[in-house]
Amino acid sequence: MLNLPENFQSYSEARQQGFMRMKELKEKGKKVVGVFCTYTPSELVLAAGAVPVGLCGVSDEPIPYAEKSLPKNLCPLIKSSYGSAASDTCPYFYFSDMILAESTCDGKKKMYEMMHELKYTHVMQLPPGRSGEMALASWHNEMLRLKEVLEEQLGTVITDEDIKEAIRLKNRERKAMLDFFEIGKLKPSPLSGYEISTIIDTNSFLFDTEEKIALLNERTAQLKEDYARNFAGRPSRPRILITGCPSGGVREKIIRQIEESGADIVGFENCCGPRAQIDMVDDSLDPYWALAEKYLRVNCSVMSPNPGRIEALEEMLSDYQVDGVIEIVLQACHTFAIESDRVKKFLTTEKNIPYLYLETDYSQTDTGQISTRISAFLEILQGY
Ligand code: SF4
Numbered sequence: 001m002l003n004l005p006e007n008f009q010s011y012s013e014a015r016q017q018g019f020m021r022m023k024e025l026k027e028k029g030k031k032v033v034g035v036f037c038t039y040t041p042s043e044l045v046l047a048a049g050a051v052p053v054g055l056c057g058v059s060d061e062p063i064p065y066a067e068k069s070l071p072k073n074l075c076p077l078i079k080s081s082y083g084s085a086a087s088d089t090c091p092y093f094y095f096s097d098m099i100l101a102e103s104t105c106d107g108k109k110k111m112y113e114m115m116h117e118l119k120y121t122h123v124m125q126l127p128p129g130r131s132g133e134m135a136l137a138s139w140h141n142e143m144l145r146l147k148e149v150l151e152e153q154l155g156t157v158i159t160d161e162d163i164k165e166a167i168r169l170k171n172r173e174r175k176a177m178l179d180f181f182e183i184g185k186l187k188p189s190p191l192s193g194y195e196i197s198t199i200i201d202t203n204s205f206l207f208d209t210e211e212k213i214a215l216l217n218e219r220t221a222q223l224k225e226d227y228a229r230n231f232a233g234r235p236s237r238p239r240i241l242i243t244g245c246p247s248g249g250v251r252e253k254i255i256r257q258i259e260e261s262g263a264d265i266v267g268f269e270n271c272c273g274p275r276a277q278i279d280m281v282d283d284s285l286d287p288y289w290a291l292a293e294k295y296l297r298v299n300c301s302v303m304s305p306n307p308g309r310i311e312a313l314e315e316m317l318s319d320y321q322v323d324g325v326i327e328i329v330l331q332a333c334h335t336f337a338i339e340s341d342r343v344k345k346f347l348t349t350e351k352n353i354p355y356l357y358l359e360t361d362y363s364q365t366d367t368g369q370i371s372t373r374i375s376a377f378l379e380i381l382q383g384y
């Protein structure tokens, strides 16, 4: 069994406590904006004096409810997000004054039309690719449009100085998260991938950014000390990098399973890892252009083409001293499933790194099969 520290806070405990914190904030009159994706320019939400909160989308419980109106053969993340909102089981959706979304994959953008019937949902029109001047110009326009929408919906005024202040705050938060993720570069790793992913997700239920930064910095310093005292010089287990779709919904089924089978997950090349943190917002530029440039650089498979993801993978392979890569693709996620061919060729042919592709959903029906495939993969790694 995975050994977790005594004071380790589970995702559901943190979610519950976050709910109480959010209730207090609402009682004090704070505005809340529900968000879903790494493309969200949360700086504009902060500049509007509101709290951005990530909405629920990692549980399989609301999926049967969602399947009353959505197709069964759809990404579980989309079904879970919609089901949590529609069945009133996401307290954060309930408390949100509005929802802020982006036109990323087809499933999500069509689902947002239905979500809008439940609560006002503004969908930013993300360009399908980042090349050419038009892509950046249209994304910049979407930033300007979002400012107007936030002002209208939240009854506020956003100044350039408010945005710059939010940019500086979010850059400091990014730096704290990046330092925390980089603990995974230590060999052997002083904390599990299960902890890395849970700590980052539980931190999202703290709504005071300064508090988040302080807690992350403290945790990182403790881990560095722990490494120097108890880990340095010891042998390492096989080091795994996770790539593909967001993995929060399969944390128990896959992330925990990999580590209980004898490997360490040292990094995440997905939206649960440093993808959004690695790249700061330039606070010397016009804030709308700076935000447009930063958020257009997110390496998600919904972008065509998406060469930045291969570059990010290459960098992480060497920085995190990776022995093998496991790609997690959620059922019916066409963009990541198609891009996996490029990822596999890059890893196995160009880099000679063992690669495992796991396609799954949030149910428990394939737990046994996944466990067998993980064990077989780790055996291959031991003999590499
Ligand atoms: S994988 Fe893509 S669509 Fe999904 S949260 Fe990340 S950036 Fe958004």
Ligand code: SF4
Pocket (backbone or CB within 6 Å): 075, 076, 077, 078, 104, 105, 106, 107, 108, 245, 246, 302, 330, 332, 333, 334, 335, 336
């Ligand atoms: S995992 Fe894929 S299908 Fe699911 S929401 Fe993200 S991009 Fe869309």
